[in-house]
Amino acid sequence: MFGSGRVTDRILAAAWLLMVATGVCAEESKVADETVRSLASSLLARPDDPRPMLNLAQALLQGLRASRDAGEAARAEALIQRALTLAPRDSRAWALKAWDEMNRHRFREALVSVRQAHGLGVPSAMTLGLESDALVELGRYEDALAVTQKLLDAFPGLPAYSRAAHLRFLHGDIEGAVGLLNESLAVAPPGSEAHAWAFVQLAELHLNGGQFERAENALARAETLFPGRPDYPALRARVREAQGKREEALALLREALDQYPSPDDAVMAWRLARSVGDHEAMRRLALLLDGMARLDEAGDKLFRRAFAEYYALQGHRYGEAERLAREECLRRPDIYGHALLAFVLRQAGKHREADRHGQTALRLGTADRRLERWARPPRAARTPTVAAKRSIADDDGIAPFNPEEAP
Template structure:
């Protein structure tokens, strides 16, 4: 991994703003779009980390109507259609209204029909394709946009994301270095962090994310970056640093559900399970995503509260159904959850669907785990090598790999993988902890103190 990050630099206002979870698959999307975050496996979900008041929603709706009127009045203005499309996309993120997603797509398509070689129109439509998990289309559009204007940071950012989400990591690094040359700012540093993390360079990932935070302006965008920073620190065992990062995120964005979940994870790491459960109950009310409910269920299991766990997991399933109904691609995010809850057939179907269009190391891990939990060791085993192809050190990937290898009788490799996992902590993915405990006993390994409660 040779990607380098320059010192913090003044961020250009039109640069793409930057999102894991359940995990940390992060950034996508062009200028004027909002932050992107996603699971443990993939954060390519458009999210708005703040709560919107009724008055703010009404004001935004009125502004959107005005932008639509401007575009329709001057129907040949490419710029007007792009502006309206970006505004519709942002509104769709805030409301979950599928009609607004459709309006955004129609606006970008109109802009492209009017000007097929407009870099701005190509970039905007590429961002929409990334959000829709149509990565092949996003790659084609972003490549064309960069070909026409190799100095457009938004187009370069979209190209980086499209390469990453199609598993083209070397090409992503080339595009990322070009982005750093054009605009070494917060969105670029955040992408450096993610790519380094995928390559197993967690120290480099941490340094790059610190630079991303340092070069970001206070507000919701910086809050999201602070959550990513906290997640990295927590996974590395730097619990106090993570706590500070999540606290700073909540200062920037008081209703940030991901930061609240992060604080709950810090409490779990400290052994304060009842306090964590109470905080997760608050986090569940802050947003429509599934992560808080899943973690709440896992904490309930640690407290031997099976009824509470099932109630929380039911909330997660209901929310996933709602997100899917409004058109969001949640297959990769939900497959591991379903596999861990015994819904293995559906988990395999969703993981297979996602991996077909998202051939990443994280996608390979999720599919391998779903197949393994479904009892298909023969199909799961070859995917272990795919999941480890970049030397990613994620404890989730390493524990899953260790379990599959151990079941296949490859105990030496299983020990090696579990040893790598034990260099990190399990607090960003509690589901791997009971698996690791059982494996450690099976393989004659000691559970680290950092994995104990």
């Protein structure tokens, strides 16, 4: 994506806008596989039956974990809304509505929808998992622990183990989280996407724990089991950055941005380009990011955390950064929301308020590179614990777990 010339830069930015607006992604990311086509045919035969609508909607939502296709997301949402119009007391329709709302970062609405599903039917592994995810995103960790324990008791398996592992991680217990994910690998269908996803999360845990070789091995297993997920190159880039290999990390992010230009990856690439002094890459990435930001604001505002960090790091857009960080913390008041707001406020010189949000962000003892970088003042390094083997690079960053991608 780093061709020469301003015309090329504008074309690249416009291409991203068109791709997301229309749902046109790389061919391998299309969700319209044989299963989806078969379910669509069933719906054509029974166009007013909610069951085939929901079957197709669920298949589309499952595919979005790997494809990120905006067109398919809109298609799933429309199917769910139509099903609810036809059957407003269908518990499965409410559960899928919650899933779609989680994808769109409407976490409070998702919690209402999934509890409506529980009121209309028997809780399932899917609905309990969605409730746990929504509570985590809203920063209600004690409630999330209680729901996850119900999930473990009623439906022991990959969805339960993975969420329990994430909560262990959030509470600073990486070793316990790794143990639970290893248990999940024993019950995941061999060779499935869920199997690969568990290895991705294991790689993230090893990375946060400073076990870089283990992180690489887990990522390699995931790639072998389920090739082509758009998050693989970026995850490998984060490993390289944590090892202090910033040029290699930037090269990997260029590969990731060529395949799927995610705002999170673009901000990380801009930050790395700045750290290695690549001003031309910074300029081109800034053009791409400005176009992405305009589209995100016009849509579901899914990447406000990335853009708030980017504006704060630029050094002259503190007002925009603070607005986004405050609105995001209201919508998504988890520890990462408070950490980002602390980072932005500190960049703007508002240290007293930044310290309050930083303390809130660090209250669980989470060992996460990005959380530390955002929440703590630059010289307030934590006494070495599990992070002792990490790179001391100031710009290290690990993306937080994304529960809406979970099986």
